[in-house]
Amino acid sequence: MNIRIGNGYDIHRLVSDRPLILGGVHIPHSLGLLGHSDADVLTHAIMDAMLGALSLGDIGHYFPPSDPQWAGADSLVLLSKVHQLVRQHGWQIGNVDSVVVAERPKLKPHIEKMRETIAQVLQVQPNQVGVKATTNEKLGPTGREEGICAYAVVLLEKF
Numbered sequence: 001m002n003i004r005i006g007n008g009y010d011i012h013r014l015v016s017d018r019p020l021i022l023g024g025v026h027i028p029h030s031l032g033l034l035g036h037s038d039a040d041v042l043t044h045a046i047m048d049a050m051l052g053a054l055s056l057g058d059i060g061h062y063f064p065p066s067d068p069q070w071a072g073a074d075s076l077v078l079l080s081k082v083h084q085l086v087r088q089h090g091w092q093i094g095n096v097d098s099v100v101v102a103e104r105p106k107l108k109p110h111i112e113k114m115r116e117t118i119a120q121v122l123q124v125q126p127n128q129v130g131v132k133a134t135t136n137e138k139l140g141p142t143g144r145e146e147g148i149c150a151y152a153v154v155l156l157e158k159f
């Protein structure tokens, strides 16, 4: 079999006095995401999808929230490590697709930068990285702006 598919999901709570980082991009907003790392839900969902595609567990296994080493970690550094692991197993990225669920702020102006940033770390072209945004129509925790979540699907190819 020369292709594998994986999916990932993550959610973090919105709080004041934290930066909002999504797909490695700093997004100006009055609230940011709380987490052990920089709490970049989009990058976390993509990493879990990559690991899931190879049944290699999840990010908490490699970067435990109990380990001070990962306190305040840049999730792009973690993404690079997961990418390295995937490569070591003989696989490369076919494509990534993702969606961020956020009531606010408007993410559209930042989507291209997120795609370029993620693509650079994964050593692929931006057209291999899909990032979309949607509100939750004011429904549930994301709709009430208590948090932001992201879903990702990754296709891997054997090289």
Ligand SMILES: Nc1ccn([C@@H]2O[C@H](COP(=O)(O)O)[C@@H](O)[C@H]2O)c(=O)n1
Binding pocket: 101, 102, 103, 104, 105, 106, 107, 108, 109, 133, 134, 135, 136, 137
């Ligand atoms: N945080 C967000 C949410 C949505 N968008 C863009 O708006 C479009 C409409 O969103 P709905 O939830 O009302 O369907 C969506 O397709 C995105 O292009 C956004 O930029 N930022």
Ligand SMILES: C[C@@]1(CO)OP(=O)(O)OP(=O)(O)OC[C@H]1O
Binding pocket: 010, 034, 035, 036, 037, 038, 039, 040, 044, 059, 060, 061, 062, 063, 064, 065, 066, 070, 071, 073
């Ligand atoms: C990224 C890690 C790093 O400790 O921590 P968090 O930023 O809290 O993120 P989460 O998705 O809750 O858990 C995964 C952890 O690996």
